[in-house]
Amino acid sequence: MYTFSSKLKSVAIGLMILGTIGVAYGFMTSHKDFSEVETMLASESHHGDGHGEAASHHETSQDDAHAAEDTHAVTGGHDGHAEVDEHTKHVNHVMHAMHKRPWAALYVAAFFFFMIALGVLAFYAVQYAAQAGWSPLLLRVMEGITAYMLPGALIVLGIAIASGVIGHYGLFVWMDPDVVAHDKLIQGKAGWLNITWFGVRGLIFIAGWYLYRHFSRKFSIAQDNADDNKNFKKNFRISAAFLVFFLYTESMMSWDWIMSVDPHWFSTLFGWYVLAGMMVCGITVIAMITIYLKSKDLLPKVNDSHIHDLAKFMFGFSIFWTYLWFSQFMLIWYSNIPEEVTYFVTRFQDYQLPFLGMVAMNFVFPLLVLMNSDYKRIPWFVIMAGIVILCGHYIDIFNMIMPATVGDQWYIGIPEISSILLFAGLFIFIVFTALTKAPLEPKRNPFIKESEHFHY
Amino acid sequence: MEASKVIHAIYTDDDVLMAAVKKVKSAHHHIEEIYTPFPVHGLDKAMGLAPTRIAIASFMYGCVGLTVAIVMMNFIMIQDWPQNIGGKPSFSYIENMPAFVPIMFELTVFFAAHLMVITFYLRSRMWPFKKAENPDPRTTDDHFLMEIAVHGNETELSDLLKETGAVEINLIDKAH
Numbered sequence: 001m002y003t004f005s006s007k008l009k010s011v012a013i014g015l016m017i018l019g020t021i022g023v024a025y026g027f028m029t030s031h032k033d034f035s036e037v038e039t040m041l042a043s044e045s046h047h048g049d050g051h052g053e054a055a056s057h058h059e060t061s062q063d064d065a066h067a068a069e070d071t072h073a074v075t076g077g078h079d080g081h082a083e084v085d086e087h088t089k090h091v092n093h094v095m096h097a098m099h100k101r102p103w104a105a106l107y108v109a110a111f112f113f114f115m116i117a118l119g120v121l122a123f124y125a126v127q128y129a130a131q132a133g134w135s136p137l138l139l140r141v142m143e144g145i146t147a148y149m150l151p152g153a154l155i156v157l158g159i160a161i162a163s164g165v166i167g168h169y170g171l172f173v174w175m176d177p178d179v180v181a182h183d184k185l186i187q188g189k190a191g192w193l194n195i196t197w198f199g200v201r202g203l204i205f206i207a208g209w210y211l212y213r214h215f216s217r218k219f220s221i222a223q224d225n226a227d228d229n230k231n232f233k234k235n236f237r238i239s240a241a242f243l244v245f246f247l248y249t250e251s252m253m254s255w256d257w258i259m260s261v262d263p264h265w266f267s268t269l270f271g272w273y274v275l276a277g278m279m280v281c282g283i284t285v286i287a288m289i290t291i292y293l294k295s296k297d298l299l300p301k302v303n304d305s306h307i308h309d310l311a312k313f314m315f316g317f318s319i320f321w322t323y324l325w326f327s328q329f330m331l332i333w334y335s336n337i338p339e340e341v342t343y344f345v346t347r348f349q350d351y352q353l354p355f356l357g358m359v360a361m362n363f364v365f366p367l368l369v370l371m372n373s374d375y376k377r378i379p380w381f382v383i384m385a386g387i388v389i390l391c392g393h394y395i396d397i398f399n400m401i402m403p404a405t406v407g408d409q410w411y412i413g414i415p416e417i418s419s420i421l422l423f424a425g426l427f428i429f430i431v432f433t434a435l436t437k438a439p440l441e442p443k444r445n446p447f448i449k450e451s452e453h454f455h456y
Numbered sequence: 457m458e459a460s461k462v463i464h465a466i467y468t469d470d471d472v473l474m475a476a477v478k479k480v481k482s483a484h485h486h487i488e489e490i491y492t493p494f495p496v497h498g499l500d501k502a503m504g505l506a507p508t509r510i511a512i513a514s515f516m517y518g519c520v521g522l523t524v525a526i527v528m529m530n531f532i533m534i535q536d537w538p539q540n541i542g543g544k545p546s547f548s549y550i551e552n553m554p555a556f557v558p559i560m561f562e563l564t565v566f567f568a569a570h571l572m573v574i575t576f577y578l579r580s581r582m583w584p585f586k587k588a589e590n591p592d593p594r595t596t597d598d599h600f601l602m603e604i605a606v607h608g609n610e611t612e613l614s615d616l617l618k619e620t621g622a623v624e625i626n627l628i629d630k631a632h
Contacts, residue, residue, distance in 0.1 A: 326554075326557060329554065330554050330555070330557065330558075333542070333554050334542045334554070334555065335542070336542055336543055336544065371515070373511065
């Protein structure tokens with residue numbers, strides 16, 4: 001049995017406290033009023049630094065209607081009235097973006113850690129459904145990580161709904177009745193995109209995932225002291241059923257919880273794309289925790305072929321993620337239809353560094369670093385590669401949420417980093433607590449011998 | 457070198473063969489070659505063969521393929537007959553690059569895969585119209601054959617091989 005070391009526990013609690021303070025600070029400082037934002041913008045354009053450029057840039061690169069008004073103001077509107085109007089509009093826009101920032105920062109981090117747990121849950125179900133012989137020694141590690149799925153999912157859904165109820169529509173513009181009243185496209189989608197149905201749907205997804213997680217864990221532990229394989233067979237059946245449910249609900253979840261921040265835009269492979277990201281992150285975390293536990297001599301039977309296989313999955317799913325990312329990008333880039341391509345135009349204009357940096361971190365880096373077979377067996381090497389992959393996929397989620405919420409007012413500062421710390425602490429706390437609840441080796445799993453002798 | 461005489465020891469089971477290989481190696485005899493009807497897992501390590509370098513070759517072939525794709529698309533689509541790609545007539549390679557990525561990918565895989573297979577065949581001394589080296593057709597069915605060079609120690613060797621479970625031991629003179 002594993003015991004949660006007090007050192008790690010205090011690290012987790014420390015992270016949570018630090019994160020909470022930072023998040024609270026982010027919320028408190030974000031509520032600047034009109035005149036404060038006005039002076040801030042004025043001093044910025046006066047100094048002419050990078051931010052000022054971004055702000056003036058932003059005036060010309062808004063969505064079509066806004067841009068048209070801008071040109072109108074510049075060409076036709078030399079009377080003072082139009083200029084004042086435009087100025088008020090711009091300051092208001094920046095002010096709203098700044099109000100949204102702590103919400104968006106919290107949401108990105110919450111989703112990122114939830115996505116790790118959900119990805120592991122799917123990977124775990126695949127192990128049972130495929131009756132994989134290599135992985136039974138890692139099943140308990142996976143079960144520990146999936147313990148975060150339920151709290152993580154409830155937090156994400158909670159933040160999403162709270163942003164619409166108490167947060168002045170900080171994340172989803174379709175929750176704002178004023179916006180919907182002036183938007184034909186969102187009106188057409190209102191049957192799907194309304195807060196009640198959004199919440200109910202989310203709870204159905206979470207309930208389904210949690211039921212699987214609950215019963216598979218139960219059967220997995222019951223199998224430890226069984227004389228036959230009945231529990232294993234039950235697990236096989238519910239895993240296959242769960243995977244069907246998961247693939248539908250995961251797709252819908254990604255439309256709801258991510259894609260709908262841009263309610264005009266849609267991509268038909270978005271669910272796949274999010275799935276690929278969550279699988280990479282999930283497998284990376286499995287590898288990291290396995291290596292950690294092995295370094296404490298708690299998983300003596302896990303050999304370097306298991307680490308090798310996990311690293312192969314990290315490599316493979318990184319390529320898979322790139323394939324989907326590029327498929328989505330290339331089709332939209334090629335056809336160049338205004339309502340679709342605007343998604344990538346904003347990212348290229350305002351998010352160039354995170355957008356292209358993410359491709360380097362999530363594709364070029366794992367491709368070159370994890371290609372060599374020998375490196376995949378070196379624990380510290382896998383950990384270092386894993387850290388870069390996790391950072392890359394955090395930025396991936398960042399790029400999905402931020403352009404639609406804070407626009408060009410993004411920055412990775414106190415609200416973002418504190419949110420990461422907060423949820424990292426919670427994640428460590430819940431996962432390692434769950435690891436103490438059952439023996440780390442599922443000793444009566446019918447494939448345990450094969451897993452012990454696993455040699456690639 | 458006086459290695460014209462070889463012993464052919466024949467086995468009927470891959471596990472017995474593996475144990476035999478380890479025994480022969482530990483007695484410091486040089487195994488020239490082993491013929492098996494199917495790939496035996498771990499045999500290369502037991503025989504002490506150097507690890508394969510085909511992955512490095514494959515990586516280099518992939519780089520060649522990628523380069524060919526880049527140069528080829530630049531010539532075809534940008535220089536020789538400039539194309540209006542996706543309604544964006546920029547005629548710039550870098551701006552049209554996303555359209556060429558699938559070709560880069562395909563040619564990288566194509567070069568890596570085909571050249572790797574060809575390299576593997578050549579390195580295994582197999583090419584069209586080559587006469588089979590296989591000394592005993594039974595090794596294509598259900599027998600395993602170990603070939604060991606003899607340096608005037610036939611009796612010692614055949615005793616050792618008998619011990620390891622060989623079902624048949626033949627002394628072959630390759631000189632003729």
